Amino acid sequence: MKDVKVSEEQIKKYYDEHKDDYRAPESLNIQFVVMSPETVKMTAEPSEQELKDFYEQNRKKYEVEESRRAAHILIAPDANEADKAKADQDAKAKAEKILAEVKADPSKFAQLAKENSADPGTAESGGDLDFFTQGQMVPEFDKAVFGAKKDEIVGPVKTEFGYHIIHVTDINPAHVRPFGEVRSEILKFWQDQHRQSMFAENADGFTNMVYEQSDSLDPAVEKYGLTLHTLDGLTQSGLPKTSPDAQYITKRVIEDLFSPDCLQEKRNTQAVEVAANTLVSARIVKHTPAHIKSFDEVKGEIKDQLELEQASALAKKAGEAKLAELKAKKDLEGFGHELTVSRINPQSQSMPLIQAEMAVPAKSLPAFTGTTVPDGAYVISYVESSKMPAADDSQVDEIRGEALTSQSRADEASFYEGLKKLYKMEILKKEYEYQAPTVMK
Known part of the structure; x- marks a missing residue:
């Protein structure tokens, strides 16, 4: 990296030639609210006598055999x-x-x-x-x-x-657990029942409010004591499953947000049931159409990419020179410890290096080889010997299964291409476009 210098002109030239690579999809900044038994505002608490009465009426529930x-x-x-x-x-x-x-x-x-x-x-x-x-x-x-x-x-x-x-x-x-031991359980049960009841009473009101007062979620927040959540950069492809909001911003909610009512009329979505007893309504705060990112937005990213490419090219050149020197001298000084590797068990090695090692003809061994690995470095390996694994029927069956799967995928892709030639069609959403599977060779 110390020998690499990327100029502003090089960065700008790359940007101008690859603008389509920096196309940002249509995105939304949104607000949303969640209505469920867990979000219901408690309006009452049981008295101590009510808790004791429940205990007496349900003593059998607290029997321990x-x-x-x-x-x-x-x-x-x-x-x-x-x-x-x-x-x-x-x-x-x-x-x-x-x-x-x-x-x-x-x-x-x-x-x-x-x-x-x-x-x-x-x-x-x-x-x-x-x-x-x-x-x-x-x-x-x-x-x-x-x-x-x-x-x-x-x-x-x-x-x-x-x-x-x-x-x-x-x-x-056998005994009955005393009231003091189970009081917290009874209280939680009472509260859960109360929340369920309040949710059932309020669900229709919430649904009507977000629809009738569709220019804001604030009335629903105020009346039902809900939390107003925000989320930026939502696209039609949705959220990763690991996102804490993914359980609420479902495909149905996203479809509603990208509908004309929400995009153009700036209305709330209808109350969408995203799970049992869980309603969500959302609205758009900011709409950003699909666009190409500006040069200033991606300049740093391009600079890093070009520096890595140039440094990798220099590393490859130096590595190939070193490889030629090693082949001439047959010197192993500086090499790491010996490993036994295979495509199935690469140990700590990257797959490009494994492929380069496996590509050396067995009759040429021992021999040096080298290749560029994913982080841009050039790695030289000394391949000492090669041996075939013992026959394993289970592996044969596994490979046969992979081959059959690969063949069926190829047939599927060919069939799809044939249909395209027979029938005219228009795909309205890019994410529904068929993606041909990778065929194993």
Whole structure:
């Protein structure tokens, strides 16, 4: 870059020759409002007594069923034993022995679980399964746990997984959560219901207001306590999905904004339902027709582009000279560490460099090669050796699928071109123009 100087005349000449590259689409600066249960202004709050009454009338809603905490040691039959009956007997005998040991000294349970349990998910934690409710475990295990007392050790319990020694370590009895614990939930539920009700009451009024007083959104903002949002540079192609406003400025809203009523008459759009219980109305603040950007607007962009092009050309020239020197001297000083790369696994290399490396004939290896990469640099590579991958049927099927897809796309494009020759047509919106797919070669 230090050897590059781009003059004002060069920039202006490039601009004059490429003006169409700097064509800006028609765009709008807009205001919009969103009407939904979430945006409704709260007009009331429940009294404490109303919250308590709701709690008393819906106590069942806040019931918590009994839960129990247990630990287990799983002894599974040996899967490699040909005699399944013998494997089962051996597992049962081992489980009975461990059961006797933990009943004699319950403090050994965790250690014996770590040493013997075939359940890898719990063995390291001493067999602990944490709290669970009735019906969450397999029936035999469930029945044993919920039929035991706290601190009781039971077993061996046979399930499809093997034999379990079970220690019931804690019990949370069924209970109703107290009012103080659920008050915030009840309040939120009341507020949500109130907002839904207010939205249902106000939706028609909002719809009528933005239509009847179509010269401004301010009346709707004032009456319904809404927020007036602004958005600049909206085009007919819409907003990127990542934009926070994309959920509100949908294709339908954009079509309304670019309609004669909004563009020429300066009216609000009608209230558009962009999602369930979500209405949006918008209006144009500023309309900018499609135009070619001025020289001053794009001068810096062109300067950067020309400097990169010239610097890249100088880098290529210097790189090619260095490549010729390396080919003559066969010197690897200054090269980076060795990599094994492929088109499927390029590692840190750019695809143009991978293509250049793959283009070197295998019989010429080892050899130097070089190419310009996307950032404009010229990269030299030393290709040491080449080998074909082992045959992989799954890759063959994948390539066959890609080839068939490519062929169908080519057929589609040809069919479309044939239709164009048979029938006269006019495309009213440029974004609806058919884009021929790229065909793999």
